[in-house]
Amino acid sequence: xxxxxxxxxVIGIAGILAPIVFANFQVxxxxxxxxxxxxxxxxxxxxxxxxxxxxNILFFGxxxxxxxxxxxxxxxxxxxxxxxxxxxxxxxxxxxxxxxLALGMGAGAVVAVIVAAIIGSGILGLRGHYFAxxxxxxxxxxxxxxxxxxxxxAGSGLAPPPFPDELDxxxxxxxxxxxIFFALAVAAFFTLKKLYASRFGLAINAIRDDEDKAEAMGxxxxxxxxxxxxxxxxxxxxxxxxxxxxxxxIDPRETAFAGITFGIWMVLMAILGGxxxxxxxxxxxxxxxxxxxxxWSFLLGWQRVAMGVLIVVIVVFFPRGIMGWLRxxxxxxxxxxxxxxxxxxxxxx
Amino acid sequence: MSAPMLEISxxxxxxxxxxxxxxxxxxxxxxxxxxxxxxNGSGKTTLFHSVVGYHPIDSGSIKxxxxxxxxxxxxxxxxxxMLRTFQQTRIYGEMNCVKNMLISIPHRDESIMSIFTPFxxxxxxxxxxxxxxxxxxxxxxxxxxxxxxxQQKLLEFxxxxxxxxxxxxxxxxxxxxxPTLINGIIDRLKxxxxxxxxxxxxxxxxxxVIMNLAEHIYCLAHGQLLADGPPDELRDNQLVIDAxxxxx
Numbered sequence: 001x002x003x004x005x006x007x008x009x010v011i012g013i014a015g016i017l018a019p020i021v022f023a024n025f026q027v028x029x030x031x032x033x034x035x036x037x038x039x040x041x042x043x044x045x046x047x048x049x050x051x052x053x054x055x056n057i058l059f060f061g062x063x064x065x066x067x068x069x070x071x072x073x074x075x076x077x078x079x080x081x082x083x084x085x086x087x088x089x090x091x092x093x094x095x096x097x098x099x100x101l102a103l104g105m106g107a108g109a110v111v112a113v114i115v116a117a118i119i120g121s122g123i124l125g126l127r128g129h130y131f132a133x134x135x136x137x138x139x140x141x142x143x144x145x146x147x148x149x150x151x152x153x154a155g156s157g158l159a160p161p162p163f164p165d166e167l168d169x170x171x172x173x174x175x176x177x178x179x180i181f182f183a184l185a186v187a188a189f190f191t192l193k194k195l196y197a198s199r200f201g202l203a204i205n206a207i208r209d210d211e212d213k214a215e216a217m218g219x220x221x222x223x224x225x226x227x228x229x230x231x232x233x234x235x236x237x238x239x240x241x242x243x244x245x246x247x248x249x250i251d252p253r254e255t256a257f258a259g260i261t262f263g264i265w266m267v268l269m270a271i272l273g274g275x276x277x278x279x280x281x282x283x284x285x286x287x288x289x290x291x292x293x294x295x296w297s298f299l300l301g302w303q304r305v306a307m308g309v310l311i312v313v314i315v316v317f318f319p320r321g322i323m324g325w326l327r328x329x330x331x332x333x334x335x336x337x338x339x340x341x342x343x344x345x346x347x348x349x
Numbered sequence: 350m351s352a353p354m355l356e357i358s359x360x361x362x363x364x365x366x367x368x369x370x371x372x373x374x375x376x377x378x379x380x381x382x383x384x385x386x387x388x389n390g391s392g393k394t395t396l397f398h399s400v401v402g403y404h405p406i407d408s409g410s411i412k413x414x415x416x417x418x419x420x421x422x423x424x425x426x427x428x429x430x431m432l433r434t435f436q437q438t439r440i441y442g443e444m445n446c447v448k449n450m451l452i453s454i455p456h457r458d459e460s461i462m463s464i465f466t467p468f469x470x471x472x473x474x475x476x477x478x479x480x481x482x483x484x485x486x487x488x489x490x491x492x493x494x495x496x497x498x499x500q501q502k503l504l505e506f507x508x509x510x511x512x513x514x515x516x517x518x519x520x521x522x523x524x525x526x527x528p529t530l531i532n533g534i535i536d537r538l539k540x541x542x543x544x545x546x547x548x549x550x551x552x553x554x555x556x557x558v559i560m561n562l563a564e565h566i567y568c569l570a571h572g573q574l575l576a577d578g579p580p581d582e583l584r585d586n587q588l589v590i591d592a593x594x595x596x597x
Contacts, residue, residue, distance in 0.1 A: 200464045202444070202452040209441035216401065216435075217512060218427030218456040227464070276443070335490050336445065 015186070019171075019178045026174035028293060030246060033181035035289045037239050038266035039273065039281030040188050041232040046267060047275030048196065049228050050208030051124070055135030057263035058142050059233035060240040061256030062115060063108035065152055067241025068160045068250060070107050071100030082153040094166040105241045112237030113230045120229040121222065127211070136259070143257030158250040177246040181239065188235045193278050195231070204228050208276070272314050274323025283322055353412075354379040354516050354548045355400070355431070360409035360419075362392075362399050369395040371572045372409070377516065382542055382549040384563030384580075386556075388593055391569040393552045394436060397518055401433045402426045414515070428457050430515035436524065436552075438501045442494025446485055446504055449493050450476035453508040476511060483507045483537060499526045503534070510541060516548040517541070523558050531555070535562055560584065568592065 015033075019026045038060075045051040072081050075096050092100065123134050147155045163173035170176045195201055203224045206214045214221055244250045254261075265288065273284020291310060295303035318325045327334050355377040362370040369392045377383045387393050399406045402423045411419040418426055441449050451468050480486045483503040488496060493504055502522065509517055522538065523531045535558060541547050553559040559566060560580040567577040570592040576583060583589055 195465060198465050198467050199452070199454075199459075202448050202468075203464075205444050205448070206441045206452045209443050210439050213435070213439040213441070214452075215423045216427055216433060216439075217453055217508070218424050218432075219452070220424060220456065220459065224464075331492075336492060336495075337490060338487050339490055 012186075015182050019175050026172075026178050027246065028289075030174065030178040030181045032286065032289045033178075033185040034239055034243060035265065035269060035285040036185045036282050037181070037188050037235060038262060039269035039285040040185070040192055040278075041235050042266040043270040043275060043277075043281045044192060044204075044228050044232050047270055047277070047280070048201065048208065049204040049225065050211075051127075051225070052132045052267070053135045053229075054132055054259070054263060054267065055138035056232055056236060056266060057139045057257055057259050059112040059116060059236040060243075060262065061139075061142060061146070061252070061258075062112045063105070063237025063240030064244040064250055064256045065146060065158070065240075066108035066111050066237070067101070067104030068158055068244050069152060070104035071097070071160065071241075071245075074100050074103070079151055082151065082158055092161045092164060094164045097161065097164050097167065100161075101241065101245065105238050108237040108241050109234050112233040112240075116229045116233035117226055120226040124222065124225040124229065139257055139259040139263055143253045143259065146252040146256065153250075155252065157252065157255075158244075159248065160245045160250065162248065163245070173246070177242050180242045184235065184239050184242075189278070189282065191231075191235075196278060200224065200227065205276075268311060271321055272311075272318075274321030274325070274327075277321075277323040277327075280321050280323035287322075352379050353377065354381075354414060355550065356410075356412040357396070357400065358410050358412075360396070360399055360411060361407045362395055362404070363407055368572050370399065370406075373569070373572075373574050375567050375574070375577075377548060377550050379548055380542070380546060381565065382538070382551065382563050384559045384566035385550065385552045385569065386554070386559055386566060386583075386589075387569035387575070388595075391592075392572040393569055394520060395572075396569070397433055397520055397552065401431065401518065424456075427512075428455075430457075430513075431518065432509050432512055432514040432516070433518035434505050434509055434520060434522065436520040438498065438505050440493040440496075440501050440504050440508070443492060445492055446480060446489045446496075447473070447476050449504060449508055450479060450511050453511040455513050479507045479510055480504075482510075484533070499530050502526060506534075506537070510545065510547070514547060516550060519549060519551045519553075521552055521554060523553065523555050531558060538562060556584075 018029050022029065042053065042056055045053045045056070069078050071092070072078050075092055119138065123131065123138070126134050146152060152158050163176070167176065203214070203219055206219065207221055207224060211221060240256070244255065247255055250256050269284040269288045270281045271284070272288055273282065274280030292303070292307060295306045299306050320328060331337070353376045357373060357375040360370055360373045361368070373396060375385070385393050385396070398404055400411055402418065402421050402425070406419050409419070410417060413426070413429060413431055416429070418429065441452070444452075451472055454468070454472055477486065477489065480489050483506060485500060485503055485507065488500065493501065496504060506522065519538075523534055526534065538549060538551075539562065542549050551559065551562060553562070563580060565577065566580055566583050568575045568583060568589050575592055576586050576588050578586070
């Protein structure tokens with residue numbers, strides 16, 4: 001308990017100070033928290049529920065597009081704005097920018113949760129490999145839909161309004177968005193941690209271990225699975241909006257529905273850290289992001305090869321991830337031990 | 350005899366050309382222990398599957414406490430209070446025993462709010478006392494998948510009790526368990542029946558077990574109901590002996 005508090009406080013302080021101390025790395029640090037959020041929300045399905053989803057990026061992209069359109073739409077006509085490709089400078093003042101961002105994030109989250117509930121109630125009926133392939137198609141399909149939709153700029157993308165200068169008192173664009181990602185990742189971590197200890201958490205674990213048994217015991221499995229996806233969708237959509245604005249340009253396939261980068265990374269990070277644990281995705285995301293940055297800096301040209309080698313090494317030597325390996329090696333430190341103490345009186349009679 | 354808890358009448362089920370169950374009628378009275386025996390492949394497990402809604406039946410009717418359930422699906426039937434255990438024991442292997450028990454609480458009146466709240470302390474107490482009842486208290490923090498097969502059977506039985514069923518369908522509760530432990534299982538099944546008032550419907554191959562346990566036994570062979578009666582009567586029934594020894 002005490003140890004945990006210290007851990008949280010240290011990470012919290014580090015998180016708050018990082019963009020001030022390492023002012024040159026604000027964007028990279030912001031991405032780090034985004035990666036943590038990716039891995040955490042993917043693990044809700046992939047790790048805790050045993051449903052390997054390759055389509056979670058869908059909600060991220062949806063959140064990004066909805067947020068940007070709402071922010072633009074509050075001031076401009078969206079179709080005209082995108083037709084002009086933002087050239088006649090879609091500038092917003094500080095108030096418009098922040099209101100648009102807040103409303104946009106909210107709207108994006110609502111849309112994503114509704115989409116997750118509708119699609120989920122159908123596609124979550126698939127199991128194992130079929131679910132994985134089905135969701136893989138989803139992400140790609142949505143990317144193509146948005147790449148063909150003129151209202152949001154189609155294939156040439158959408159440029160959200162630039163960060164207004166008058167908001168510089170917030171520490172500038174990079175620092176502002178850094179703290180948004182930091183807050184979202186922390187919120188996601190504690191929400192999920194709390195949920196995993198509730199009936200919901202045990203239910204999705206039961207679905208992972210033996211879904212037929214769970215049904216035979218009377219669990220409303222479809223309800224749990226859909227709720228699980230809605231929770232991931234909620235956080236991913238919230239993160240999508242700010243990312244679009246931090247990057248400054250939304251490409252339907254490369255930024256929003258980036259299945260082959262973000263979509264795959266979230267799986268890798270969760271596996272690297274250890275599926276089905278709360279700290280695994282966090283650790284996995286940090287290691288993945290840091291090594292990726294190091295490879296990009298020092299092994300340019302070979303960075304993808306190095307990344308590939310790292311992944312192979314992890315899968316071969318740590319198939320259950322870092323947390324999984326720790327658990328297997330020292331199970332008693334995680335409470336998996338025989339307890340010879342005498343039970344309290346009043347056993348079931 | 351008390352009111353029938355489970356009433357199976359004229360149930361047939363075929364898989365393609367294979368007739369697994371043909372016109373089977375069985376009544377399980379409330380509070381009883383009823384047995385179901387028969388040689389391998391005689392259609393016992395198929396009948397269980399039909400009863401709990403695992404697959405649709407071709408004809409006939411299945412009534413649980415007077416309610417027709419042959420069109421309901423597995424989780425719905427389970428929530429009514431009819432639970433089954435599996436021949437191949439099924440537990441949640443990556444969760445510890447206490448968690449296995451906790452998630453087995455009844456799901457009848459589950460509100461959206463209760464999904465997101467932690468388990469009440471009473472649930473944990475009940476889980477631990479039931480683990481004590483089946484003799485797994487000291488192993489409660491181990492992953493269920495690390496238990497031996499016999500212990501997993503006991504855990505599965507405790508999970509079923511946690512669910513507070515009205516009737517429990519047990520598919521070979523003593524298969525693959527050493528003789529010493531079998532006596533313990535018989536005791537606990539009888540206790541569950543007498544003290545918790547749970548009606549039992551048991552498939553069993555071990556004749557000693559079923560003759561000790563059941564008050565009334567049905568015998569299936571080749572998908573048909575061959576005979577039924579109290580244990581002593583069935584033991585001397587020539588048809589049953591022939592079915593088991595293969596005389597035709």
